[in-house]
Each structure stands twice: as C-alpha cells, then as structure tokens.
Amino acid sequence: MNLIKTRGLVLKSISYGEYDKILTVLTQESGKISVMVKGGKSINHGKSSQTLLFSYGDYILYDKGGMYILSSAEVIESFYDLTKDLDKLNLASEILQFINFTCDESEDLGDLLRVTLNTLYALVHYNKSLAMVKAVFYTKTCECLGLSPIVGMCMECGCTDSGRFSPSFGGTICTECALECPDAIPIMPQTAQVMEYILNCDIKKMFSFKAEEEDFANVYMLIKEFIKIHLDYEI
Numbered sequence: 001m002n003l004i005k006t007r008g009l010v011l012k013s014i015s016y017g018e019y020d021k022i023l024t025v026l027t028q029e030s031g032k033i034s035v036m037v038k039g040g041k042s043i044n045h046g047k048s049s050q051t052l053l054f055s056y057g058d059y060i061l062y063d064k065g066g067m068y069i070l071s072s073a074e075v076i077e078s079f080y081d082l083t084k085d086l087d088k089l090n091l092a093s094e095i096l097q098f099i100n101f102t103c104d105e106s107e108d109l110g111d112l113l114r115v116t117l118n119t120l121y122a123l124v125h126y127n128k129s130l131a132m133v134k135a136v137f138y139t140k141t142c143e144c145l146g147l148s149p150i151v152g153m154c155m156e157c158g159c160t161d162s163g164r165f166s167p168s169f170g171g172t173i174c175t176e177c178a179l180e181c182p183d184a185i186p187i188m189p190q191t192a193q194v195m196e197y198i199l200n201c202d203i204k205k206m207f208s209f210k211a212e213e214e215d216f217a218n219v220y221m222l223i224k225e226f227i228k229i230h231l232d233y234e235i
C-alpha cells in the first residue's frame, strides 16, 4: 500500500453513508482533493472530522480504487478558537465556501491557499476586525484569480478622475464615462487607496496596514458587487 503525504487545509466535510465522512482538502502539492475518513462520524474516533474542519496539517493518505482514504492526520493549526466566537466562525465558514468555489476557477491554488491561511490567522490570532478581514480576503482572492478591479484612474478613458466605481465595468471611472454606466457609484479616495494597497501588496503583507473601518466596509461593499457580476457568486 503506497502512502501519500500531503499538506493542506480542510475546506469542507460531508457525511457519507452511516459512519464515514468525505473531506475536501486544498493542498499545496495536489490542488483540491477529496479524502474519505472511515468512521469519521463516530464521536470517539481519533480522526473525527469534527476536529478536522478548518484544520491545516499533514495528511497521510492511501489510494483505494481512485479514492483517497485518510490514514492519519497531524494537525499543524486547528484554528480551534473559531469555535469560541460565532461571528468569526460564520465568517470563516463563508470564506471556506468561497475558496472551495473559486478553486474550480483558478490554476494557482497555492496562492489561494496562502491567502486563506493568512486570513484565518488574522481572524483568530491577530484579532483583526471582521470588516478588515472581509475586505482584504475577498479583494485579494480576486487578484489571485486574475480578476483585479482597475483602481486609480478612469479605466475607460485613462484620465486621472477616478471618483466613481463601476462593478460591471470592473474598476474606477471618471464622471463623464460614468454617464454611460448605470451602476457607477462614488468612491472616496481613501477607499480606492485601501483597495489598491490590497491588490498590489505581497500576500505576506495583506494584513500589515491600517485603515478606517468605514473604508474596509466600503471596499467590501464594492468587491461583493464585483464578485456577484464577474464570478456569478453571491457572498
């Protein structure tokens, strides 16, 4: 029996039959994979998927008829503290659902994994606000998917007036071009700056800056509309 070792984050856990579970794991080496946990529903089972959802760790698997079966797991980070705060838990669940969805749209799953891990760390260990976590996570994920909004100039005519944002056009536009664009809404310069920082920064630095809560809320509101149109996904 060939054992395979892979490192990854458990995005999803569903029941299979009476006793088993199937996990969806985003891995560094093999992309997104499904892994069966035999007896995963049993409470006393050492590998209970109850303890594995949100877990980042090393998974030892074997292949049985084209299906990965979990042999053992060594958890590096369980993000256990998520269970102590319902708002954080809900947001983390939303984030994993979205990442699970976007994995099918992306070729570079390594970056998506890094963005997701940094986001969960920021939420659990650095106590960043929910508004910041939402704005940064969703914006940075768009960048990783090659879907960056264009911010900082008019994306239609290239002029320096970037006072409006159009989710459907995919970025900032000037007052004149906005006349042709039904969903253009005003964007404050500091909101545009926050969005620009997130899109351009290294993934390692995505939470290493400060801004007003209001700007995070505005970035989130715009990126949410952008995602609805360009990824056909409702956050």
Ligand SMILES: [Zn+2]
Residues within 6 Å of the ligand: 154, 155, 156, 157, 158, 159, 173, 174, 175, 176, 177, 178
């Ligand atoms: Zn223009």
